[in-house]
Amino acid sequence: MIDNTTNPQNNNLTCLLEMRGIDKSFPGVHALKDISLTLQRGEVLALVGENGAGKSTLIKILGGAHLPDGGDIFIEGKPVQIRSPHDAQHVGISIIYQEFNLIPDLTIRENIFLGKEKTTFGFVNTSEEHRQSRLLFEKIGVDIDPDARCGDLTVSLQQIVEIAKALSLHAALIVMDEPSAALTIQEVKHLFAIIEDLKKQNMGIIYISHRLEEVFEIADRVMVLRDGEHVVTSEIKDINRNRLIEMMVGRPLESEFPKRISKVGVEHFRVKDLSHSQVVRNVHFHVSAGEVLGFAGLIGAGRTETMRMIFGADKPDSGHIFIEGREVRIRNPKDAIRHRICLLTEDRKGQGLILNHSCRENFSLPNLDQFSRGLFLDQGKERKTFSQYIKNLKIKIQSQEQMIVSLSGGNQQKVVLAKWLAKNADMIIFDEPTRGIDVGAKYEIYLLINQLAEEGKAIILISSELPEILGMSDRIIVMHEGEIKGEITDVASATQEDILYLAIS
Amino acid sequence: MKNLLRNYGMILVLIGLCFLFSLLTLKKQTPESDSAVEQLVEQIHKNYGRDDLILTVGAFNKDSAPFASLLQEELQKEEFNNVRSIIGIPQDLRLALDEIKVSGNRPAVIATNGDVIKWRVIELIPDEYPEFADCEILTPTSTLWPDFLKRSNLLAIVDRIVVIAVMAIGMTMVIITGGIDLSVGSLIAVSAVISTSLMKTMGGLEAPDWVVLVGFIAGILSCGIIGGLGGFLVARFKVPPFITTLGIMLMGRGLAFMITGGFSIYQVPRALPWLGQGTSAGIPNTVILLFILYMIAHIFMSHTRMGRYIYAVGGNAEAARLSGVSVGFIIVFVYVISSLTAGLGGCIQASQLNTGTPNMGQMYELYVIAAVVVGGTSLSGGTGKILGTLIGVFVISVIQNGMNLMGIESYTQQVVLGMVILSAVLLDKARSSGKWYSLLKRGKPLTSQ
Numbered sequence: 001m002i003d004n005t006t007n008p009q010n011n012n013l014t015c016l017l018e019m020r021g022i023d024k025s026f027p028g029v030h031a032l033k034d035i036s037l038t039l040q041r042g043e044v045l046a047l048v049g050e051n052g053a054g055k056s057t058l059i060k061i062l063g064g065a066h067l068p069d070g071g072d073i074f075i076e077g078k079p080v081q082i083r084s085p086h087d088a089q090h091v092g093i094s095i096i097y098q099e100f101n102l103i104p105d106l107t108i109r110e111n112i113f114l115g116k117e118k119t120t121f122g123f124v125n126t127s128e129e130h131r132q133s134r135l136l137f138e139k140i141g142v143d144i145d146p147d148a149r150c151g152d153l154t155v156s157l158q159q160i161v162e163i164a165k166a167l168s169l170h171a172a173l174i175v176m177d178e179p180s181a182a183l184t185i186q187e188v189k190h191l192f193a194i195i196e197d198l199k200k201q202n203m204g205i206i207y208i209s210h211r212l213e214e215v216f217e218i219a220d221r222v223m224v225l226r227d228g229e230h231v232v233t234s235e236i237k238d239i240n241r242n243r244l245i246e247m248m249v250g251r252p253l254e255s256e257f258p259k260r261i262s263k264v265g266v267e268h269f270r271v272k273d274l275s276h277s278q279v280v281r282n283v284h285f286h287v288s289a290g291e292v293l294g295f296a297g298l299i300g301a302g303r304t305e306t307m308r309m310i311f312g313a314d315k316p317d318s319g320h321i322f323i324e325g326r327e328v329r330i331r332n333p334k335d336a337i338r339h340r341i342c343l344l345t346e347d348r349k350g351q352g353l354i355l356n357h358s359c360r361e362n363f364s365l366p367n368l369d370q371f372s373r374g375l376f377l378d379q380g381k382e383r384k385t386f387s388q389y390i391k392n393l394k395i396k397i398q399s400q401e402q403m404i405v406s407l408s409g410g411n412q413q414k415v416v417l418a419k420w421l422a423k424n425a426d427m428i429i430f431d432e433p434t435r436g437i438d439v440g441a442k443y444e445i446y447l448l449i450n451q452l453a454e455e456g457k458a459i460i461l462i463s464s465e466l467p468e469i470l471g472m473s474d475r476i477i478v479m480h481e482g483e484i485k486g487e488i489t490d491v492a493s494a495t496q497e498d499i500l501y502l503a504i505s
Numbered sequence: 506m507k508n509l510l511r512n513y514g515m516i517l518v519l520i521g522l523c524f525l526f527s528l529l530t531l532k533k534q535t536p537e538s539d540s541a542v543e544q545l546v547e548q549i550h551k552n553y554g555r556d557d558l559i560l561t562v563g564a565f566n567k568d569s570a571p572f573a574s575l576l577q578e579e580l581q582k583e584e585f586n587n588v589r590s591i592i593g594i595p596q597d598l599r600l601a602l603d604e605i606k607v608s609g610n611r612p613a614v615i616a617t618n619g620d621v622i623k624w625r626v627i628e629l630i631p632d633e634y635p636e637f638a639d640c641e642i643l644t645p646t647s648t649l650w651p652d653f654l655k656r657s658n659l660l661a662i663v664d665r666i667v668v669i670a671v672m673a674i675g676m677t678m679v680i681i682t683g684g685i686d687l688s689v690g691s692l693i694a695v696s697a698v699i700s701t702s703l704m705k706t707m708g709g710l711e712a713p714d715w716v717v718l719v720g721f722i723a724g725i726l727s728c729g730i731i732g733g734l735g736g737f738l739v740a741r742f743k744v745p746p747f748i749t750t751l752g753i754m755l756m757g758r759g760l761a762f763m764i765t766g767g768f769s770i771y772q773v774p775r776a777l778p779w780l781g782q783g784t785s786a787g788i789p790n791t792v793i794l795l796f797i798l799y800m801i802a803h804i805f806m807s808h809t810r811m812g813r814y815i816y817a818v819g820g821n822a823e824a825a826r827l828s829g830v831s832v833g834f835i836i837v838f839v840y841v842i843s844s845l846t847a848g849l850g851g852c853i854q855a856s857q858l859n860t861g862t863p864n865m866g867q868m869y870e871l872y873v874i875a876a877v878v879v880g881g882t883s884l885s886g887g888t889g890k891i892l893g894t895l896i897g898v899f900v901i902s903v904i905q906n907g908m909n910l911m912g913i914e915s916y917t918q919q920v921v922l923g924m925v926i927l928s929a930v931l932l933d934k935a936r937s938s939g940k941w942y943s944l945l946k947r948g949k950p951l952t953s954q
Contacts (some may be wrong), residue, residue: 354820
């Protein structure tokens with residue numbers, strides 16, 4: 001049964017957190033409309049919704065980064081005012097944002113105690129801090145050296161440091177915003193073990209994720225937001241995956257991965273003996289026109305590094321590249337583009353976009369040769385072409401001049417896609433194309449990938465989400481520690497376990 | 506309009522400053538000499554005969570002195586036979602009047618302007634010289650007009666700032682790529698001494714006009730080569746631009762002193778001042794040059810591929826590289842342009858001063874950077890506008906000029922200028938984030954767009 005009316009009046013006294021009637025508008029957007037939620041001690045509440053649904057805004061209100069226009073917040077039944085991040089800390093709320101707030105050049109210990117250093121006679125008492133950090137990590141059940149530099153840690157360890165930092169503040173409530181986005185499968189498992197442990201210590205957790213399988217695994221209750229409105233809050237056992245997706249996108253969903261009639265043509269691209277120190281070793285594979293070749297593996301398996309070398313972004317120690325049977329030399333991305341190869345990088349913000357430039361400028365950056373007449377740019381043609389792509393890809397923007405940083409992840413990705421589509425390449429490499437993108441936009445990107453394959457383009461798809469790889473690929477290559485460990489040609493009958501077996505062994 | 510203000514908000518500050526200085530320097534103005542002379546000649550022509558005695562009076566070492574002699578010349582050209590020019594102190598006029606009285610003559614008109622009119626001897630004419638009672642005292646009609654907005658002053662503003670404005674073009678490009686160029690001040694000296702020493706060896710004072718052009722080209726190109734080397738260090742070896750250009754700044758200054766042995770070069774061709782001091786069609790050549798350069802730079806940055814790539818490299822060099830932009834080439838390019846504009850600045854400076862001196866352009870790099878930043882270009886790269894820089898240049902030069910007109914001491918001027926630069930940038934930040942009040946709000950960092 002689905003409880004459509006949250007009932008915050010109940011159990012008012014035992015509620016760890018209650019938000020009642022929260023309302024927030026930004027210029028031009030009503031971001032949150034009368035949102036209420038409750039959270040008990042020892043409970044994990046999953047917050048799901050498409051990008052732009054209002055999850056981040058709600059969290060930022062809780063964290064004191066935004067002030068609500070209306071509504072009340074209660075902690076343990078007592079009304080509180082959260083006007084700044086400091087207020088939030090004070091009432092026991094700790095938020096772990098997607099982009100961590102760790103300073104890479106400081107040690108773990110220094111980061112944990114930043115701003116609240118343990119001092120004796122005005123000097124930092126290192127050994128006391130060291131001891132307390134050890135205690136914190138013991139509580140979490142991880143063994144890390146508190147004197148390691150944060151910048152040297154893996155993403156998952158950095159996350160654990162964030163959790164330790166939250167615990168050091170005696171937080172009663174931890175909010176995790178997309179904590180698994182950059183984690184490998186085992187790391188997610190480890191994170192879940194920690195969350196279970198925190199539950200047992202009677203803490204409340206709000207967990208935000210786009211990965212629904214995780215929501216079903218870890219959450220006790222799930223709350224769905226859509227367009228700033230509360231859609232439903234339900235016990236996790238009372239809802240199933242498809243129903244949840246429908247709630248999120250607001251329409252029935254036929255299938256998570258669109259069908260495609262695959263017509264694999266002649267071999268288009270081949271790479272031989274590609275190596276770079278220990279990161280990529282003797283990689284060779286080929287991809288044909290009209291084929292979607294999936295690359296599976298754990299993070300750090302060398303997939304991204306392989307693609308960067310093929311694209312000329314990094315220099316390999318050795319390797320030969322053949323396009324349509326002829327060997328070509330690719331020394332930099334410019335060469336690759338000239339050979340009609342495109343790469344959509346995994347790090348969209350860091351490598352794919354110029355965040356403080358307009359959508360139009362981002363779109364046309366590699367395409368300026370098309371939009372030039374003699375020495376000068378033909379901005380009319382540029383605008384016209386871009387508006388065509390905006391229409392075709394259903395990119396939601398107010399104007400072409402809008403800063404791309406203000407778009408949602410899905411729309412940003414569509415602009416990146418548009419910029420490469422306008423190049424009309426023969427081979428397109430997608431590196432984690434749906435990372436951090438909501439369900440609706442994911443589906444549209446899948447449709448596009450299929451359409452490109454049907455047009456006879458060679459597609460390489462790197463993804464850490466196994467259902468995605470299995471649902472989209474014609475053939476799957478599995479990498480591990482820089483080497484190709486195996487190839488799955490019969491994708492229809494393959495399972496996630498088959499891939500995992502190759503990826504870990 | 507809204508767009509214009511968003512892109513060039515600093516223009517409001519500039520207009521405000523112009524308005525302020527116009528108010529502060531408002532005073533009674535007599536028309537500037539040429540038109541005033543014309544006006545008086547016309548009046549005299551209408552009312553007096555060829556043989557009437559006409560006195561033109563000018564105060565020693567004041568504006569009215571050349572005025573008086575010019576008026577006399579013009580009247581004599583019009584075939585007035587009896588024109589006397591008296592230039593000196595009030596006593597000279599009194600002596601002249603006494604002499605005229607003795608000789609039984611009678612001046613028909615006394616023409617003068619400015620300070621002379623306040624002389625007591627002029628006021629006392631009806632009492633002390635009753636026989637001259639019907640002598641008319643003629644002055645050009647005066648108007649209420651600010652010193653600041655006088656044509657000569659406006660041209661002086663441009664003239665004073667032209668070197669900095671030219672260099673600011675290159676600096677804007679460098680800063681848009683996320684770099685900085687500290688070497689431009691020294692390169693002014695390098696360019697000035699290379700070009701003038703070449704002119705000296707090619708004939709000095711007696712050299713033909715084309716030698717000046719050769720000298721300029723040599724000066725500018727040498728700077729371009731130096732800039733190219735610097736850009737190469739930045740692009741290829743990732744030496745931070747601050748350090749690279751700091752090194753070049755020191756080397757450039759030293760080089761300029763080495764070339765001339767520490768002396769100034771005065772043996773330059775007669776055509777040298779044409780660029781910095783000459784006019785074409787009544788407009789100073791520097792103003793024309795500035796206008797053309799800014800137009801070219803503006804079109805280059807906003808309407809060509811290279812311009813777009815410069816912005817892209819500053820916005821996100823890695824994303825630009827992965828989009829097929831040759832990032833290294835762009836970086837070398839902007840440092841070459843910056844050095845070329847510095848070289849051109851050196852030539853203009855040499856031409857304005859009619860010499861080449863190795864200590865020219867000291868501290869100029871800081872004024873140039875200030876102008877670019879005031880013009881709205883972000884030091885973190887990726888954003889900025891050429892025309893914004895032009896506005897920034899003018900903000901700085903208008904402040905300096907206004908304070909000069911008001912007679913503020915130069916030490917005070919520096920303090921005020923520094924404060925104005927800081928507050929201009931602060932205001933701009935507040936405006937672009939759309940939140941004036943956020944300036945005052947606790948704990949909320951300003952977000953720049």
